Amino acid sequence: MNKTEQQYNSIIKICTDIFTKKMHDYGTAWRILRPSSITDQIYIKAQRIRSIEIKGTSKIDEDIRSEFIAIANYGIMGIIQLELGTSEEELPNEKALELYEKYFKQAKELMEAKNHDYDEAWRSMRVSSYTDLILMKINRTKQIEDLKGKTLISEGIDANYFDMINYSVFGLIKLEFENAK
Numbered sequence: 311m312n313k314t315e316q317q318y319n320s321i322i323k324i325c326t327d328i329f330t331k332k333m334h335d336y337g338t339a340w341r342i343l344r345p346s347s348i349t350d351q352i353y354i355k356a357q358r359i360r361s362i363e364i365k366g367t368s369k370i371d372e373d374i375r376s377e378f379i380a381i382a383n384y385g386i387m388g389i390i391q392l393e394l395g396t397s398e399e400e401l402p403n404e405k406a407l408e409l410y411e412k413y414f415k416q417a418k419e420l421m422e423a424k425n426h427d428y429d430e431a432w433r434s435m436r437v438s439s440y441t442d443l444i445l446m447k448i449n450r451t452k453q454i455e456d457l458k459g460k461t462l463i464s465e466g467i468d469a470n471y472f473d474m475i476n477y478s479v480f481g482l483i484k485l486e487f488e489n490a491k
Contacts, residue, residue, distance in 0.1 A: 314425060314483075321482045322414050325382045329410055332383075338400040340387050345396075345467060346455045348388040349448060352474060355380045356444045363438050374437075375485050378478040381444060382414075385475040389413045392468055417475040424476075432480045440481040447474050 343351075355377045362368045390409045394401070401409075425432075432440075451470040454461055 314430065315422075317483045317487050318418055318421065318479060321382075321479045321486065322418070324482070324486075325379050325414070326407075326410070328379050329383050329386075330407065333403050333406060338403070338406050341391070341394075341397045341399065341401055343387070343391065343396065345388050345391050346452075348384050348391060349451050349455065349467075352381050352384045352388070352444070353448045355384070356441055356448060359441045360438075360445065363441060375482065378440075378481045378485070382475045382478040382482075385471040385478070386410050386413045386417075388471045389468055392471075414475070417472050417479070420472050421476045421479070435480070437481050437484050440477040440484075444474050444477050447477070 340348075358368075359374050359377045362374055386409075390401075390406070390413065393409070447470045450464070451467055454464065454467050454470070459466060
């Protein structure tokens, strides 16, 4: 197992732990959210990261790390919602976790394929660049949502969610393992 795979797996464990604990506390209440609402939740998290990066301080006791975890988890929830549709009925926790793990695995496989082609260029980037890229992906996703998913040439909403998940994981790897700012 290479360094990136080990680090990515470690981040998956961190994110899964938070997802599982929140599911214990709240169930799958997020099932009521439309994908556009999930996109807006991701926007709030990414905008807060950017604000902290610019100001250098926060007044709420949640750091950038927790916001990147939230973006990854909301991204997976968004993909689940795209597959299952919005529902007022909660999903059994076991099924939600099964889908969560399935989509995190797909995100990792996408990262591995892109890493092959880009030679891990992400490792030379700043954490603040991941924030900006997530915000750009959010804007793209909002545009696609406004177009009701009908694009001429672009990938769909799910592809943007996968990219946001991976940019969040890259930020978390930098924060957890490389102590980068």
